[in-house]
Amino acid sequence: MDTVVTGRSAASSLAPNYHPLPVTLATGEGSWVTDVDGHRYLDLLAAYSALNFGHRHPALVAAAHHQLDRLTLTSRAFGHELLEPFARAVADLIGPLLAEPDPLVLPMNTGAEAVETAIKAARKWGYEARGVPDGRATIVVAEGNFHGRTTTIVSFSDDPDARRGFGPYTPGFRLVPYGDASALVEAIDDTTVAVLLEPVQGEQGVVVPPDDYLPAVRAACTARGVLLVADEVQSGLGRTGSTLACERWGVRPDLVTLGKALGGGIVPVSAVVGRSDVLGVLTAGTHGSTFGGNPMACAVGLAVVELLSTGDLQRRALTLGQVLRDRLDALVADGLLARVRTIGLWAGLDVDASRAGGPATGRELAERLLARGVLAKDTHGATIRLAPPLTITDQDLHLALDRLADALR
Ligand code: PMP
Numbered sequence: 001m002d003t004v005v006t007g008r009s010a011a012s013s014l015a016p017n018y019h020p021l022p023v024t025l026a027t028g029e030g031s032w033v034t035d036v037d038g039h040r041y042l043d044l045l046a047a048y049s050a051l052n053f054g055h056r057h058p059a060l061v062a063a064a065h066h067q068l069d070r071l072t073l074t075s076r077a078f079g080h081e082l083l084e085p086f087a088r089a090v091a092d093l094i095g096p097l098l099a100e101p102d103p104l105v106l107p108m109n110t111g112a113e114a115v116e117t118a119i120k121a122a123r124k125w126g127y128e129a130r131g132v133p134d135g136r137a138t139i140v141v142a143e144g145n146f147h148g149r150t151t152t153i154v155s156f157s158d159d160p161d162a163r164r165g166f167g168p169y170t171p172g173f174r175l176v177p178y179g180d181a182s183a184l185v186e187a188i189d190d191t192t193v194a195v196l197l198e199p200v201q202g203e204q205g206v207v208v209p210p211d212d213y214l215p216a217v218r219a220a221c222t223a224r225g226v227l228l229v230a231d232e233v234q235s236g237l238g239r240t241g242s243t244l245a246c247e248r249w250g251v252r253p254d255l256v257t258l259g260k261a262l263g264g265g266i267v268p269v270s271a272v273v274g275r276s277d278v279l280g281v282l283t284a285g286t287h288g289s290t291f292g293g294n295p296m297a298c299a300v301g302l303a304v305v306e307l308l309s310t311g312d313l314q315r316r317a318l319t320l321g322q323v324l325r326d327r328l329d330a331l332v333a334d335g336l337l338a339r340v341r342t343i344g345l346w347a348g349l350d351v352d353a354s355r356a357g358g359p360a361t362g363r364e365l366a367e368r369l370l371a372r373g374v375l376a377k378d379t380h381g382a383t384i385r386l387a388p389p390l391t392i393t394d395q396d397l398h399l400a401l402d403r404l405a406d407a408l409r
Contacts, residue, residue: 021370021377028055031392033375042400044369044376044386048202049234049346050260053307054389060264060303067299075290082298083107089305090258094273097244099228099254104279106272107293107301111233111259112148114270117287118196118229118255119152121272123172124281126193130225133191140187140195140226142178146203147196147231179209181216188220194227194255195220199245202234205383206341206348214249221254227278233259233270238308238390241318241344248343254278264304269297313390317345320397324386327401336408338382347386348379351408358408368407374400 156173230253235245255274263269359365362378
């Protein structure tokens with residue numbers, strides 16, 4: 001008989017699809033969490049930006065509590081009193097940043113579902129509005145992408161761990177190098193219905209494209225009648241110092257996917273927001289979700305939109321982001337880090353594996369940080385990503401960066 005590798009550890013009934021840091025958390029408030037033994041940590045991962053407003057933000061918790069006592073789930077078979085207000089609020093916040101200022105909003109739950117929804121809408125629009133021959137639609141995507149874990153989405157991943165073993169794969173995607181607008185333009189042909197990109201590649205280690213990239217992609221999409229779909233599940237909702245990362249380059253996508261922070265770290269909430277002629281192709285019976293747009297999601301999502309509507313948190317991400325950038329640049333100048341990439345309050349740090357005494361991998365740096373009361377997570381070997389809550393105090397940010405400097409020494 002063949003040996004079956006199960007990856008099972010004797011002590012756990014959990015499937016082994018994660019390799020978490022050895023810490024068991026019990027409570028959280030703002031930027032701080034406490035483990036089951038009472039040790040406190042500053043959370044610089046913030047659930048991959050799902051906790052942009054920190055743990056248990058009072059306004060979000062209040063909205064959730066209030067709704068919990070009224071109505072939690074209807075399914076979309078019926079309406080509820082927060083569904084239209086939620087859609088309106090998201091449209092008002094995001095619409096002015098899109099190709100169409102009065103967009104439609106399609107609520108889902110997870111980021112991957114929002115991306116799947118955008119892919120389905122783009123394809124159907126391509127067949128119905130653009131006259132692409134049925135079954136032939138193509139979507140141009142970028143190397144190094146991360147858009148989620150469904151079988152269609154991993155079909156166009158170039159990360160072997162994410163993709164290998166999950167075929168047969170969904171056809172219809174063309175991979176081009178990220179940051180290279182001319183390669184992207186060459187990949188567009190008459191079958192192309194959309195370009196799907198992260199304006200900043202988060203999972204790849206906060207990879208920020210050259211300044212002329214997204215504007216050139218926008219221009220090419222407009223010229224060829226192709227949809228620009230921006231996956232802002234991680235980059236959106238304040239992280240980069242603006243409501244959408246695309247704003248940093250003055251680019252207005254046709255569709256945008258939102259997730260993570262839209263649920264305030266309380267419930268999973270995602271959405272596709274965009275052109276009404278495109279989302280309008282998803283008529284009754286063609287797409288849906290039992291939980292999409294549920295009352296709890298809309299209550300928290302409305303409170304999230306309200307928090308973002310003044311622009312204060314976006315400005316705060318810029319101000320604190322400058323602190324983050326200056327201090328990380330100093331660590332590079334001191335030879336303690338190989339490289340950093342930052343935008344807003346978001347950074348990817350590459351460790352210098354060759355430096356004696358320094359951490360050899362991102363994982364080792366994350367473990368050293370854990371021992372010093374800071375939570376962060378490695379990605380792709382040598383990199384760790386920092387994404388503190390946008391609500392972190394200046395003092396706590398400096399404290400975390402002091403501890404980072406110590407962990408690198
Ligand atoms: N898109 C992007 C850009 C992401 O970063 C992620 C999650 N890391 C997803 C989609 C998938 O989101 P979820 O895990 O909620 O499915």
